[in-house]
Ligand SMILES: NC(=O)C1=CN([C@@H]2O[C@H](COP(=O)(O)OP(=O)(O)OC[C@H]3O[C@@H](n4cnc5c(N)ncnc54)[C@H](OP(=O)(O)O)[C@@H]3O)[C@@H](O)[C@H]2O)C=CC1
């Protein structure tokens with residue numbers, strides 16, 4: 001192990017022992033990580049692999065070329081959407097009955113999450129169920145060149161779990177060498193005018209290469225059956241906020257989220273038919289371009305097997321094109337015990353897309 005690697009190892013190891021945050025609300029205070037040295041992503045990946053040496057290898061997933069006929073002179077914008085599974089919920093609430101507790105150990109699961117991010121190197125990262133922002137993702141990702149924002153849920157269920165690490169929430173990261181932050185909004189979603197426990201972050205970014213602006217949003221809607229109308233109302237509130245932020249759809253938009261809703265639900269239909277002119281990127285992987293994938297989450301609880309499509313990347317269909325999308329895991333790769341597992345850290349799959357701006361007259365978003 002060379003000097004650089006030892007230095008990195010200590011950087012990673014520093015994030016391992018974070019249980020102190022449950023005694024002191026350290027999640028409210030951002031450590032001063034801006035002055036820390038940058039990390040080489042390749043070296044951090046090696047460190048993660050060293051921690052994971054006893055585990056089976058990562059699953060192979062390929063990008064599917066969606067061959068749009070709009071060549072762009074600028075590099076694509078890679079966006080990752082991922083509900084990473086809150087550590088406190090995975091260990092204390094979710095009841096993944098087929099997942100061995102050792103597979104959920106944070107010291108290793110953290111490295112599996114980082115490995116997934118480092119493997120695809122997104123320009124923008126939209127995460128849900130983040131309950132290790134300040135002690136893990138913010139310090140490490142800032143050293144990889146990302147600027148991050150975290151918005152915790154007001155009454156996170158993580159806080160009910162013994163030895164929790166603070167509340168979970170949404171996090172949004174973007175690469176500072178590619179984008180400039182124009183404005184940022186933390187949104188507590190309402191349903192029928194009532195404040196709810198669900199949140200969103202919406203940021204307007206400017207591409208440094210092209211000077212084009214766009215809005216990126218991340219959300220995690222209310223879970224569980226019986227809450228369909230609530231989710232629908234939260235979706236309407238988010239759409240209304242995004243109408244304002246995009247100045248009535250003048251600014252191109254990408255919305256990532258765990259919507260906790262199948263495509264048959266009302267909230268999905270609101271997004272599909274909104275005047276923001278959105279399309280769902282992962283539909284483009286289907287033969288006819290009209291069908292969502294068969295699943296984005298697959299787990300076994302005491303109540304039985306839960307296989308659902310709940311996670312989406314919506315985008316302004318006139319202003320943006322999806323150049324490629326990362327294929328999902330097959331049933332065989334996921335295995336009989338489903339997710340999470342020793343080789344995949346969350347019950348939700350990551351979604352990754354490469355976007356480019358369409359060359360087109362203004363006002364046709
Ligand atoms: N501390 C306090 O004083 C208060 C605490 N609370 C807590 O907040 C909770 C409600 O919060 P809310 O945000 O509305 O929660 P949600 O119903 O949205 O669910 C919270 C989490 O539970 C996961 N989940 C979904 N289905 C199940 C399931 N069947 N079993 C276990 N976990 C599941 C979800 O994961 P996914 O999205 O991946 O499906 C989600 O991350 C209450 O249960 C309570 O624990 C509420 C009020 C006050």
Ligand SMILES: [Mg+2]
Nearest residue numbers: 085086089129
């Ligand atoms: Mg969950």
